[in-house]
Amino acid sequence: MKMLHKTLAKTLSTILTCVPAEYGLFWDPDGTMPWKECYWALQEDPALRFVRESTVRELLLLGHDLPVVLEEGRLRLCDGQRGVAQYEPMDPPERLFAGFRRRQYQAMGKMGLRPGGRAFAPLFQDPAMAERWARRRGTDVLVAEIRAAEAAGNGVVFLKAGDGMYLVEMLPPQWIDLPRLSANEREKMEAQAQLAREKKRKKAAPAAEADIPGAVRIGRRHLRGMFPEAAYDHEEGARKGRTNKKGKGWKKGARKERRKREL
Structure with a gap:
């Protein structure tokens, strides 16, 4: 059964400003605390498990006196309560x-x-x-x-x-x-750490470009019929260890071929 709004506001105020240590809670020097940490602590109390961010916003909208506001997932102490965060x-x-x-x-x-x-x-x-x-x-x-x-x-x-x-x-x-820890526990822990490092390395590595099923990568060798002057595939020649030796007069021969196609 949920508490009355007034009772809930007083309970949360007491937890957050009077006895936060009893719940394992503390404030950062800027007077803030992640809401999730407060939520985890409240989950341990069966009477407060229903409390959500929306619950706190509802209390504030209804005008109940709370020592905090909720901003982007963090609780922030109101100006008059900043002393709570000073240790x-x-x-x-x-x-x-x-x-x-x-x-x-x-x-x-x-x-x-x-x-x-x-x-x-x-x-x-x-x-x-x-x-x-x-x-x-x-x-x-x-x-x-x-x-x-x-x-x-x-x-x-x-x-x-x-x-x-x-x-x-x-x-x-x-x-x-x-x-x-036992030897078995240490070995298991080391294996888990190694697996985590492998996952992190794979995630950081650039992903290879995926091939589309049925697709063909167009290279110069696919254009030989249309462009005879491009018949020599330099990349293929390099892979096979050949050098780029076309002999003398290859430019003159290429010009003759182009003139033939133009006529």
């Missing part, structure tokens, strides 16, 4: 956790944790919340342990984003303890 640096606990998709395992080990299309990457004190956040992006996920206190002591800045949630712009791989 302060804070010393993290000794350990934090990061959820990620299994196919990112090798990239995490080489390049560390990166935010992707967002300004920050989230870290959580609760490994279950880290897994829950990752599962919004795919079913096959892993959770890495972060030596947060050690990283902070070496210059990594952690921003406090709410109860049990921290944000980083980037985390080098030396502070990330990836879960151990």
Whole structure:
């Protein structure tokens, strides 16, 4: 059963401005958030699964007080709410956790944790919340342990984003303890990565011009009957290793042939 409009507006306002960290949500410094991330979080609550972009637009059109507007697939905080997107640096606990998709395992080990299309990457004190956040992006996920206190002591800045949630712009791989995988899992992962690289290379390569069934490509050899002076196919000669030797006086002979056709 859907909520009353007024109740729904208050509920969304509370989630987006008061307790976003409880839902694994955070704002970029410009006061925006992808709508899809909010939608994924709401899908975990059976009472809010009906909420769509159209629902938010309807609430705004009806004049309900919301702290956000919806613009081109992104939520944007209203001017009076921009302080919600300001996070302060804070010393993290000794350990934090990061959820990620299994196919990112090798990239995490080489390049560390990166935010992707967002300004920050989230870290959580609760490994279950880290897994829950990752599962919004795919079913096959892993959770890495972060030596947060050690990283902070070496210059990594952690921003406090709410109860049990921290944000980083980037985390080098030396502070990330990836879960151990079996040999079979590693081989499977490498095969998948190789397949992805092959697909990417084929996609980047220019596509060959497709032949139309029944069509014939017209070359100089097809015009020999109409144009005797074009009887010699230079491309064919080059393929067969012949050189262009027509002998002396070939121009004079060609002119005679043209005069004959003109008469």
